[in-house]
Amino acid sequence: MKRQITIKDIALKLGLSTSTVSRALKDHPDISPKTRAAVKELAALLGYRPNRIALNLRNNSTSTIGLIIPEIEHYFFSAIINGIEEVAYKNDYSVMVFQSNESYKREVINTQAVLTNRVDGVLVSFSKETNDFSHFQKLIDNEIPVVFFDRVIDELQADQVVADDYQGAFLAVNHLIEKGCKRIAHFAAPQHLAIGKSRLSGYHDALLKHNIPFDQSLVVLADTFDSARKSAHDILRRPDYPTGFFAVNDMAAIAIIKEAKHLGLRVPEDIKVVGFENSKSAAISEPELTTVDQFGFELGREACQLLLKRLKNEENETSFKPIKKVIKTRLVVRSST
Amino acid sequence: MKRQITIKDIALKLGLSTSTVSRALKDHPDISPKTRAAVKELAALLGYRPNRIALNLRNNSTSTIGLIIPEIEHYFFSAIINGIEEVAYKNDYSVMVFQSNESYKREVINTQAVLTNRVDGVLVSFSKETNDFSHFQKLIDNEIPVVFFDRVIDELQADQVVADDYQGAFLAVNHLIEKGCKRIAHFAAPQHLAIGKSRLSGYHDALLKHNIPFDQSLVVLADTFDSARKSAHDILRRPDYPTGFFAVNDMAAIAIIKEAKHLGLRVPEDIKVVGFENSKSAAISEPELTTVDQFGFELGREACQLLLKRLKNEENETSFKPIKKVIKTRLVVRSST
DNA sequence: TTACAAATTTCAATCGTTTGCACTTTAACA
DNA sequence: TGTTAAAGTGCAAACGATTGAAATTTGTAA
Numbered sequence: 160m161k162r163q164i165t166i167k168d169i170a171l172k173l174g175l176s177t178s179t180v181s182r183a184l185k186d187h188p189d190i191s192p193k194t195r196a197a198v199k200e201l202a203a204l205l206g207y208r209p210n211r212i213a214l215n216l217r218n219n220s221t222s223t224i225g226l227i228i229p230e231i232e233h234y235f236f237s238a239i240i241n242g243i244e245e246v247a248y249k250n251d252y253s254v255m256v257f258q259s260n261e262s263y264k265r266e267v268i269n270t271q272a273v274l275t276n277r278v279d280g281v282l283v284s285f286s287k288e289t290n291d292f293s294h295f296q297k298l299i300d301n302e303i304p305v306v307f308f309d310r311v312i313d314e315l316q317a318d319q320v321v322a323d324d325y326q327g328a329f330l331a332v333n334h335l336i337e338k339g340c341k342r343i344a345h346f347a348a349p350q351h352l353a354i355g356k357s358r359l360s361g362y363h364d365a366l367l368k369h370n371i372p373f374d375q376s377l378v379v380l381a382d383t384f385d386s387a388r389k390s391a392h393d394i395l396r397r398p399d400y401p402t403g404f405f406a407v408n409d410m411a412a413i414a415i416i417k418e419a420k421h422l423g424l425r426v427p428e429d430i431k432v433v434g435f436e437n438s439k440s441a442a443i444s445e446p447e448l449t450t451v452d453q454f455g456f457e458l459g460r461e462a463c464q465l466l467l468k469r470l471k472n473e474e475n476e477t478s479f480k481p482i483k484k485v486i487k488t489r490l491v492v493r494s495s496t
Numbered sequence: 497m498k499r500q501i502t503i504k505d506i507a508l509k510l511g512l513s514t515s516t517v518s519r520a521l522k523d524h525p526d527i528s529p530k531t532r533a534a535v536k537e538l539a540a541l542l543g544y545r546p547n548r549i550a551l552n553l554r555n556n557s558t559s560t561i562g563l564i565i566p567e568i569e570h571y572f573f574s575a576i577i578n579g580i581e582e583v584a585y586k587n588d589y590s591v592m593v594f595q596s597n598e599s600y601k602r603e604v605i606n607t608q609a610v611l612t613n614r615v616d617g618v619l620v621s622f623s624k625e626t627n628d629f630s631h632f633q634k635l636i637d638n639e640i641p642v643v644f645f646d647r648v649i650d651e652l653q654a655d656q657v658v659a660d661d662y663q664g665a666f667l668a669v670n671h672l673i674e675k676g677c678k679r680i681a682h683f684a685a686p687q688h689l690a691i692g693k694s695r696l697s698g699y700h701d702a703l704l705k706h707n708i709p710f711d712q713s714l715v716v717l718a719d720t721f722d723s724a725r726k727s728a729h730d731i732l733r734r735p736d737y738p739t740g741f742f743a744v745n746d747m748a749a750i751a752i753i754k755e756a757k758h759l760g761l762r763v764p765e766d767i768k769v770v771g772f773e774n775s776k777s778a779a780i781s782e783p784e785l786t787t788v789d790q791f792g793f794e795l796g797r798e799a800c801q802l803l804l805k806r807l808k809n810e811e812n813e814t815s816f817k818p819i820k821k822v823i824k825t826r827l828v829v830r831s832s833t
Numbered sequence: 834t835t836a837c838a839a840a841t842t843t844c845a846a847t848c849g850t851t852t853g854c855a856c857t858t859t860a861a862c863a
Numbered sequence: 864t865g866t867t868a869a870a871g872t873g874c875a876a877a878c879g880a881t882t883g884a885a886a887t888t889t890g891t892a893a
Contacts, residue, residue, distance in 0.1 A: 163638075165849055176873045181851060191871060211612050212558065213849035215549045216878050223592075223613075231577050232776075237568040244568075244595050253592050253613055255560075258581050275548050276560075276590055301500075413780050420782075439569075443750050445757075445782030502879055513843045518881060528841060550879035553848050 164207045173197060184209075215277070223253045224466060225273035225281040229261045229310075234438035235408075235455045236284070239308065242459025243282060250467055252279075263288040270294040273303075280304040280466045285312075290351055304469040308462040311353050311483075318469065320462040320484040324354050327451035327488035328361025331405050331433040334449070336369045338431055338496050340403030344377040344394060346387050346415065348407045355382075358407055358435065377401055387411035391418035395430075402430050409434035409441045412448055416495060431496040447493035458486050501544045510534055521546075552614070560590045561803060562610035562618040566598045566647075571775035572745075572792045573621070576645065579796025580619060587804055589616075600625040607631040610640075617641040617803045622649075627688055641806040645799040648690050655806065657799040657821040661691050664788035664825035665698025668742050668770040671786070673706045675768055675833050677740030681714040681731060683724050683752065685744045692719075695744055695772065714738055724748035728755035732767075739767050746771035746778045749785055753832060768833040783831035795823050 170180045175194070183190045183198035190198075201207075215221045224247060228236050240256070247254050255276060259266035266286050273281050274297075281298055283305060295315055298305050304318075311319040335343050345362045348355035359378065366373055379394065381387040387406060391414060394400055406412035412434030416426050424430055426446055434441055437452035461484050507517045512531065520527045520535035521544075527535075538544075552558045561584060565573050577593070584591050592613060596603035603623050610618050611634075618635055620642060632652055635642050641655075648656040672680050682699045685692035696715065703710055716731065718724040724743060728751060731737055743749035749771030753763050761767055763783055771778055774789035798821050 163849095166851095167849075177850075178852075178874080179872055181849095182872090185851095189871060194871080208611060210553075210614065210849050212549060212552045212556075212614050213878090214851085216547075216553050216848090217850060219549075219878070221549065231568065231574040231581075232571065234569065237574050240568050240593070241595070244593065248594075253594075253609065255590050256577070256581065256593050257585075257590075258578070272590065274545060277547065277549050410776075417780075440777050440780050443754075443777050444780055500879095503881095504879075514880075515844080515882075516842055518879095519842090522881095526841065531841080547879050550848090551881085553878090554880060556848070 163210065164202075164205045165210065166207075168205065169198060169201050169207060173201060220279050221277050222251060223255055223276070223278045224463070225255050225257065225276065225278035227257045227259060227266060227269045227273065227281065227283045227285070229259050229284060229286050231256070231258060234440070235309075235436050235453060238455030239284075239459035239462070242456040242461075243463040244459075245456075246460050246463035246467065252467070259286040261286045261288060263291070267294045270298055273298070274301065278303070280306070280470050282462055282466060283307050284309045287349060287352065304466055304473075306462050306466045306469070308458060309354065313353075316479060316481055318465050318482045318484075320458055320465060320486065321353070322453040322458060323485045323487050324357035325361040325364075327435060327453070327490075328358040328405065329365045330361075330488065330490045331435065331449075331451050332362045332365035332403075333368070334490055334492065334496060335403035335405060335431055335433060336365065336371065338403075338427075340401070340431055341371065342374075342377065342399070342401040343371070343403035343405060344379065344401040346381040346390060346404065346406040346411045347378055348382040349380065355407070362405055381411055381414075382407050384410045384414045387414035388418050391415040392422070395419060395422050395424065400430075404430060404432045406432065406434050409436040409438045409444075409448060409450055412450065412495075413440060413444045416444060416446070416448070427494065427496050433490075433496060437491050441491075441493070444495070446495045449493045449496040450491050452489045452491050454486050454488070461486060500547065501539075501542045502547065503544075505542065506535060506538050506544060510538060556614075557616050558614050559588060560592055560613070560615045561800070562592050562594065562613065562615035564594050564596060564603060564606045564610065564618065564620045564622070566596050566621060566623050568593070568595060571777070572646075572773050572790060575792030576621075576796035576799070579793040579798075580800040581796075582793075583797050583800035583804065589804070596623040598623045598625060600628070604631045607635055610635070611638065615640070617643070617807050619799050619803055620644050621646045623647075624686060624689065641803055641810075643799050643803045643806070645795060646691065650690075653816060653818055655802050655819045655821075657795055657802060657823065658690070659790040659795060660822045660824050661694035662698040662701075664772060664790070664827075665695040665742065666702045667698075667825065667827040668772065668786075668788050669699045669702035669740075670705070671827055671829065671833060672740035672742060672768055672770060673702065673708065675740075675764075677738070677768055678708065679711070679714065679736070679738040680708070680740035680742060681716070681738040683718040683727060683741065683743040683748045684715055685719040686717065692744070699742055718748055719744050721747045721751045724751035725755050728752040729759070732756060732759050732761065737767075741767060741769045743769065743771050746773040746775045746781075746785060746787055749787065749832075750777060750781045753781060753783070753785070764831065764833050770827075770833060774828050778828075778830070781832070786830045786833040787828050789826045789828050791823050791825070798823060 166177045166180045170177045180198050183195040257269040306318045308320040347359050379390045381390040404415050412432050415432050434448050434450035437450045441448040441450045503514045503517045507514045517535050520532040594606040643655045645657040716727045718727040741752050749769050752769050771785050771787035774787045778785040778787045
């Protein structure tokens, strides 16, 4: 690689010391106008760019944040990245992306990578497999600010940003009931994830509000297209199949619709379906899917803003109080209900 | 931030010099077994981690690659990132992501960011707006290896990785013809993009092969959902509307299907539609979309591998010969044709 | 004991930039 | 002309790790 122009090069050509050049470049008042002008001119001419790595070393900071995320391919996560990148960009931070691919092992390695790369802070949404969180604790022990988003855990002393899963689920189920559904199934996420729990509990309470008994047999674990399609097949073949479906994400909801149509049922006449995410696919599905908008972009923005705030107040080490931000959701009504 | 353990800390505690500690840690033969063992033990005990930034400065390399990409939210691009991250991860590289959001201005800033961050190499898919490429030339002038993927340009002395757009388009249109379509429309991407040109020319040649005259009025510029829906509306209202549609991407194809159904036309009975991308949405659409698989993941992998190869052979500066890799595509036949 | 080689270890410079302090120049005033 | 303060520059250390060369220690044989 071509050697980059350094302060030393400029100093040499001008017969100055590196200190003078350094100060001239940043308008230090000690430097005479003549010298300053000369330095700046030559710097521009040579195309001098300060070497960030040297600065990183000196300041012990990289202006980089690490992002550990299950899978970029999910619409929801890429929307979040969008929000994160937006805020990072505006604050002159760069983002390093590490995917766990929903693997705990990979995630542990990711936390190490984040450490070796000396990022200033980390944004995390952990994998479905993860139920030991000591690798994140290690980050916190190293006093690297961590903000969890979407998939969060209360046991760690760290900030959190989440969608209002409870509210969203409540809205969704309430909507199904108002549309006339008496028996409503819930396709749920694993219950060790907070989103799994909150959405189930929103579902539960919406039923309660309308005096509909909670039926455990109508709650199935299915948060992917394939598993949801299979479960939908089973449940729709029961004689007393439910007429309302609340799925934990859009993919599962779409799988339900697909399978229903496959079995000769009409949506929304025979069954009604609500998803969660408001992905691109929701608008494409046929009929278009009623869903809960999670505002992924805003969620990413909030998470990044929170992290940057922590990075700026680093001196303030007295008694860390975790902040939990909750982003309100919104029901997007379409033709599947 | 807590001060990290350095080599100096270990040296001090053991009454050694930093050089000895450094060499002991990397099994240099000069170091006596006793010393080595002692150093390693203490290093492990204290949780020593080498400071990558210091190494970056010394080696003038960051083990980081920059990725400049239009929008992460597109399935195709996130699939590519997946492939890139996979290869980077295996080779101990980290990936910094910069989105241009299809904005030329932002892209120029991204190239600067990539420079200040002193990445070792850059992977680029440029924005639709871009038709001045001097900002990329600047990267090349700085002797930073650049690999273009998907959206590429021949005028720059840089490697390229692309899907075989011509072949894919040919397959798609050939398939439509074999399914009985006589009049086939093409919803195209802007013609200053190589993908726009290649896919049009694949379309053209497939027609030619079957002696179907090329009709310019059947080629419309529409590569987004909204623009395609609008164009589909117009074209389907013509009395002599075409019965085959080849869209430059899945979103446009899905828009065509939506609009056709909206106008009371049946797919695939009345019109047949083929997309390009093989996104998740293609499998979800109703009817499921026949499309050309671009193998985004493999494309990302190839691009990253090519870049890493360049990074490894940096000494070899004699007469740079750009490499162009073409990834074969595959027609995925579903029920829209 | 001396000499010499081999085995270990340390020194010092390096990467590029910043910054407290010391130094030199300039100018002004007595 | 000498004194002194102000203005402008330079020195050197620091960030953390590496590495060629120099220095030290150790071992061995005469």
